[in-house]
Amino acid sequence: PDMFCNRLIKFGEFYDKIDASFEKVASGHYANISYENEKYYLKRSPDPIKDQTYFLAYLTQQQITRAIFPIGKYEKKEIRKIAADYNLANQTRKDSQGICFLGQIKFSDFIKHHLGELPGDIIEMETGKILGKHPGYYYFTIGQRSGIGLSGGPWFVVEKNIAENKILISKNVELIEKEKNHFTVTNFNWITEPPTKKNLRVKIRHGEHFFDCSLKFQNDNLAEVLIDRPDRGIAAGQFAVFYDGDYCLGGGVIC
Structure with missing residues (x-):
């Protein structure tokens, strides 16, 4: 749900509701944006565990053009220290989990x-x-x-x-734990343009772990992915997010 919450609500409906005079919208995501060759790129945070580019991979070029991530250049422990230095009320608050807007609702x-x-x-x-x-x-x-x-x-x-x-x-x-080293992906979203490189890195779940992978397109919306080592629990409906170094290129849905 985080993928679509970001695309449709946080950077979708919210953008539509606020005054157009607000040129940028800041959020607390651990990610970075760079402007290169007249395009905006989504890049990883230096904190490999808290990095949230996986959940932002379905944003569009237009959406990241307007976004800024002020804490994206920091690690989580640095943010905790800054909060403590300023004696902020949330300095020891636990990290949010799951769907943040549900609150106490099951x-x-x-x-x-x-x-x-x-x-x-x-x-x-x-x-x-x-x-x-x-x-x-x-x-x-x-x-x-x-x-x-x-x-x-x-x-x-x-x-x-x-x-x-x-x-x-x-x-x-x-x-459900059968190891696989290949899967098919569809319903792509590329933040800038589809990759031209065949050898990339991929995440199939949030976290610090990547797989080296090769991407072979069958057509514009279907590709075979071969990862460098088998993994358990690859299932239809999961998101595969692709990276070129620190650049988050976008992703698709495992089918």
Whole structure:
């Protein structure tokens, strides 16, 4: 959700609501923007753990043109020290997690309020047997263990059939932890333009870890990605974000 919150709300609806006389909008993201060759580029923060370019990869050129990230050049520990030096009230506040605008609202309650329920079957992967009912495929993620509501587990969500609104589960965790070193990506967003280099780096989840990768386009909106080492838990719906050095180029959705 962070990807679309940034693109559609923080740097989307908010831009549309404020007075046009505000030339720039500052946010507290750990990222940097540079202006080179008449284009704006998104670049990584020096803090490898807190860097948030992964979540900003779906911004457009127009959106980053208006954005500034004042703390992007600092590491988190430096920001904590600055806050302590000025005795700010939030100097020891814990980092925000999850969807920041939900506050104390449970994610499931938020989904139910906005999307309602769409009952469907919970099916055992190996046998095809219907084991129960679920309130809607959009309540579940691949690898999820809690909240399935069945005895005799532990059960894991291993696949979602969105077209038929079915959740497939298994006790065999290896079905979701199978190592892969390649995957397909679609629905690209490139902040400046599509990369011309074939060898890049990629993140498939937020954090400090990268994979060296090669990117082979099938067409403008579909590409095969080969990473330098196998990884567990690569699943459809995750975002793959591509980098050339410190430059965040954009990304796409694993399919």
